[in-house]
Each structure stands twice: as C-alpha cells, then as structure tokens.
Amino acid sequence: MADNADRAAVTIQQSLEAVLARRAALATQATNSECDDCGYPIPAARRQAAPWATTCIECQGIRELRGRHVR
Numbered sequence: 102m103a104d105n106a107d108r109a110a111v112t113i114q115q116s117l118e119a120v121l122a123r124r125a126a127l128a129t130q131a132t133n134s135e136c137d138d139c140g141y142p143i144p145a146a147r148r149q150a151a152p153w154a155t156t157c158i159e160c161q162g163i164r165e166l167r168g169r170h171v172r
C-alpha cells in the first residue's frame with residue numbers, strides 16, 4: 102500500500118513538473134511586451150487576452166486589413 106501511494110505521489114510530482122515546465126516555456130514565448138510593428142508597449146490587457154500577440158491592437162488591425170487586400 103505504502104509503495105503504491107509513494108509511486109502515485111512520484112507520478113503526480115512528475116506531471117506537475119511537466120506542466121510547470123510547459124508553462125514556463127509558454128511564458129518565455131509571450132514576453133513580447135512591445136509591438137513588432139510600431140514598437141510601442143502592448144497593453145497588459147491585450148497580452149493577457151492574447152498572449153501570442155506580437156503587435157498592438159492597432160497594428161493587428163492594420164495587418165488584417167492588409168491581409169484582406171492581398172487576398
């Protein structure tokens with residue numbers, strides 16, 4: 102019984118570490134705090150809503166408009 106509990110604890114610990122490692126990797130990818138296009142800081146609210154965003158809302162809108170024109 103004790104063995105099983107120990108093994109379960111180790112498994113939980115390992116999955117927790119895997120999750121935390123993945124989160125840390127995501128966090129480093131989302132450190133873009135400045136817009137790629139205009140260089141102004143991206144508002145924290147936008148970074149929270151869209152952590153993958155590399156541009157501010159204005160530049161994102163411009164990119165989308167450009168994309169539509171290209172198509």
Ligand SMILES: [Zn+2]
Pocket residue numbers: 136137138139140141156157158159160161
């Ligand atoms: Zn911008």
